[in-house]
Amino acid sequence: MKEKYDFHEIEAKWQEYWSGKGLNKTDTDASREKFYCLEMFPYPSGKIHMGHVRNYAIGDVIARYKKMRGFNVLHPMGWDAFGMPAENAAIKHGLHPAKWTYENIESMKKQLDRMGLNYDWDREVTTCSPEYYKWNQWFFLRLLEKGLAYRKSSFVNWCPSCATVLANEQVIDGKCWRCDSLVIQKELEQWFFRITRYAEELLRDCDKLTGWPERVVLMQKHWIGKSEGAEVDFPVQGMDEKIKIFTTRPDTLFGVTFMCIAPGHPLAEKLVRDKDKLNAIKEKYGKIEEKVGFFTGQYAVNPLTDRKVPIYVANFVLMEYGTGAIMSVPAHDQRDFEFAGEYDLPVVPVIVPEKSAGGKDLPASEFKQAYEDEGILVNSGNFSGLKSSQAKTEIGKYIEEKGLGKRTINYKLRDWGISRQRYWGTPIPVIYCDKCGIVPVPEKDLPVILPEDVKFTGKGGSPLAESEEFRKVKCPKCSGEARRETDTMDTFVDSSWYFVRYCSKRDENPLDKRNISYWMPVDQYIGGIEHAVLHLLYSRFFTKALRDLEVLPFDEPFLNLLTQGMVCKETLRCPEHDWLFPEEAQDGKCVLCGRPVDRGRVEKMSKSRKNVIDPDALIRRYGADTMRLFSLFAAPPERDLEWSDKGVEGAHRFLNRVWGIVYKNSDSKNSNELPVTSDKLKTKEKPGDSSLVIRHSLLLVRKTHQTIKKVTGDIDREYHFNTAIAALMELINEISSFTPEADEDRASLFFALKSILLMLAPFAPHIGEELWEAIGEKSSIFESPWPVWDEALAKEEEVELVIQVNGKLRAKLLVPAGLSDEEARQRSLEDAKVKEIISGKEINKVVVVKGKLVNIVTSNK
């Protein structure tokens, strides 16, 4: 064994050993209990970043730990390989997206291997390979048969910079999720997946997601956005038309004083004569800053009161939600109230607060703002006097009986538009024939392969549309001339089922039932919070849809979800050179111009702000084990992690200490044959035989058992790696102040060392293996079982009893563990210090917490 910890040498050595011995290969023995550990696969941008490092370090610890605990573990990795950057690279540098992508995969794979991650590369999934995307197409066709995929024309979110459509979930603050460009509305023919058919189930099954962070479940619930209410038809006066509205407040129906329809509402063209006015409003559609509208000149009739109300066109009424038309109740809706004020419309209160029930109507002029809470109905015909909640039901029933409308449920969730006007994605397998219409590509012709010889100009339109060879095709039905769909699928389709693909080997059928039912669902999924709705919602939908296609035998794909926090670092800015990389600032000065550098706030690491650390550089300097250890120690996984160069050094120092201690004691392996059992130590504990040395030894053994208990508990309970590592550090501190003298000491020390290596191994696998070998072990440390603790040995035989008087700490007593409450009480009262404090006072009460604390409560404090 070398004296110095040479991480370069040992990391290379063990990485080779693991792959050579096939230690990371998945065992297919289905009789063992399985554990499927999965991290979100990366987009192959070319280089891994600290976010990946953290994500994959967490997953690797879990996978290695579960293996040591005896589970049959599936721990795969792959590439979310379709997407825009590859295409942009093609436009910019003339590199084919496929070449660019596969080269990136090669180099990123090497980076991941250098981190010492135990992936089974035999199951690698690359979504841009035809063998993979063939199944996207296959699923598409099945969904089409089921009516779950359909084509329609609609206004869509369009990113001018990406020149493609975005799904609702992909628009963040009105901007593109990928490039931050302002998203505009554009009318297009698009393919959709009918996710809304599963809205109710997706919502209901949120209750099954017990292993998910609550906030993610909540975000999904909000996104689905269920609301109960009623649809009511308002006939248009003098026309044979009805305006259907949706309301969650049928109890306010008697307070309707006007109506608003969306500018894009089908009736708008009919009702409005002045098209210029209508177009002007259309321009302002979706603009939050101003709420504008105009009177159409037409009236509708409130079916409950037979009173006529004016119909307005308003820019804030959304065509996409509800029915595209609303009834306006200014007395009980703040926005309607403001609109009514603007256009001088009447305010008719029909709900009064419960407290003032029976009181008189509020005159409209006294209304300063809308009363939006529930209450008691007034001015509401036969329904007056009812509570809002009752009235909702009663009015709902009434309109149903009279055929005026019905009670309904509305969701905010929209169908998932999957068409993308891009090249680097899965071709949508349909053919358009003038005679036969939309014809699905026959299954035998799958996959529809992306043509290679395509020009990337970056000038509007899909490159596929430019390819004659691709577009021109014979109709599968009539053999006449036809054309292929040239849009490709949203890449979120790829990631909606990749976890299923891992369950089978590459040469096996991806839909093999046996493999799927053994491995799925994923036991632990780990990834960033940014997918709280996007990917996680799509995957849940896909799982349910595929279940209904009898491909998957379960309802939910991910049992437990861990959303790791972001990796952050302070930003540096030079007045002249703007953002600086960490190495561009030295001693608070810019290395380029020598000006003092502004230290900005701690923000998520991002290339644009240059507050990034290159994982490769870190591995070169400290090794993968140090990098892993630091990113696991600095914060609990779900919280944001603040990068600290000093902290990295601390982690490195710790590994050096472990190395040094094993080096110093590597001769103690001769004592291996002396087992440290609880019997043995107990006999040594007998009175008269407690020499100092043995006592010392016992303490170390006890500390070791306590550490095993603590570390195991910390990992099992919510993956608190930071406190687990802290416990290992404590044990190392203990060991380093331990000097063995007798053989028993050496045996105790050896036991402590062995335990610590086993527990350190999942965090820092290379040094774990190396030191394991150094202490004389022959097989891989990862083939050894996780250590177990002996409760009897972990137990302290003496505990510190805290004595409080009136809740204030006054004394501490060392007492035998298991002391009875009565005795604890006695001893506390006898304590000299306590006696002094309580003298002359009356004892009202003594509270005893077993083995922990005594609180003496006296009068006149």
Next chain:
RNA sequence: GCCGGAGUGGCGGAAUUGGCAGACGCAAGGGACUUAAAAUCCCUCGGAACCUCGUUCUGUACGAGUUCGAGUCUCGUCUCCGGCACCA
């Protein structure tokens, strides 16, 4: 605006069920070793007061409350972070 989450030393963070606040690490200060430095090792380290040992008081964003006892539970306030946001 609505819905979540958080607020603990100089810093990252511990405190698992209401029971010793500050584990572990970083930084800082002091010491040992060294010609010197680095590395390493040892000690100190929330604040304040005082009879310098030591002891007392105080302290988990702020204000109240429940309790023998509150970082932890309840109510109110402030700040920060995240999500949704014309959703009828």
